[in-house]
Structures are given as structure tokens and as C-alpha cells.
Amino acid sequence: MGLVLFMLFAFGLLWAQDLYTEYIKAQVREIPLQKALVVGKGEKQLITFINPDCGHCRKEWQALKPHLDKVKVYIFLLPFKNFPESEAKSRYIACSKDKLRALEEVLSGKFDGRPPQTRDCPLLQEHIKIAEKLNVQGTPYNIILGSYKVIEGYSPKLLEELGIK
Secondary structure: OOOHHHHHHHHHHHHHHHHHHHHHHHHOOOOOOOHOEEEOOEEEEEEEEOOOHHHHHHHHHHHHHHOOOOOEEEEEEOOOOOOOHHHHHHHEEEEOOOOOHHHHHHHHOOOOOOOOOOOOHHHHHHHHHHHHHHHEEEEEEEEOOOOOOOEEEEOOOOOHHHHOO
């Protein structure tokens, strides 16, 4: 009897996991990847929502940066609400001609305490709407394409999950 219950429990977990994966796949189909900031040229793919003032996002960026030959990262910016510095930095990145340079400048702390002067950026507003539609509540929020695994928050195992370390 115990083995039967265990097998039913295990089947239920697998079924729930399959449902969750299907849910994530459906969410990904709703994400307009052409609106993302795309960095890297690798075969592995990652969707990430980041905040320029998030320490964990900065740490994740430092971990990903050396592997951009192995991974393509679709970045969506999500500034902290009611934090003008965070929003200004996000606008700077989103509307810069050289987005990778701007991303690196901001995530390295160049503008901490003195955010760049920027105008409104429609792309940033689109990123915020995408995050709201997906109910992204915190950063970094990662979806590994292929496995459709979600990693919320910084994880040193991200590279391992991506299969690049």
C-alpha cells in the first residue's frame, strides 16, 4: 500500500511540474522578445527582468558577462517604484544608442548617487507593462528558455542551470 501511495504522490508531482512548465511556456509566448535588450550570441537563451539598483541583479550580471559567447540574454528593465534614481538609470539604458555600454555603466555603479538626466522612454514603459502582465514582483527574475525553468532572485547555480558552467 505504501508503494502505491508513493507512486501516486510521485505521479502527482510530475503532473504538477508538467503543468507549471506549460504555464511558463504560455507566459513566454506572451513576451515580445523583440522589445528586450539583447546581449550575447550564445546558443543558450535566458530572459531576465532586472533593476539597475538591485545588488543581486548586478551580481548576476557580473556572473553572466564572461559567458556572453555561450548565452543570449533578453533583458527587460524593471525600475523600483517610487525610486527616481532607479527609473532614470533604466531610461538611460533603454534609450541609449549603445545599450550594452549603458547597461555596463549603470550596473558597474557609475551613476550611483548621481543618475543620468534622461527624457521619457517609451521602451521602458513597455518593459514595465510586460513585467506587470507576467506579475514579476522582484528582480532578478529569470526564465531559462528550453527548460522553461524559473529562477527568482540571484542564484549562483544560474550558470549551471543554463548549462554553461
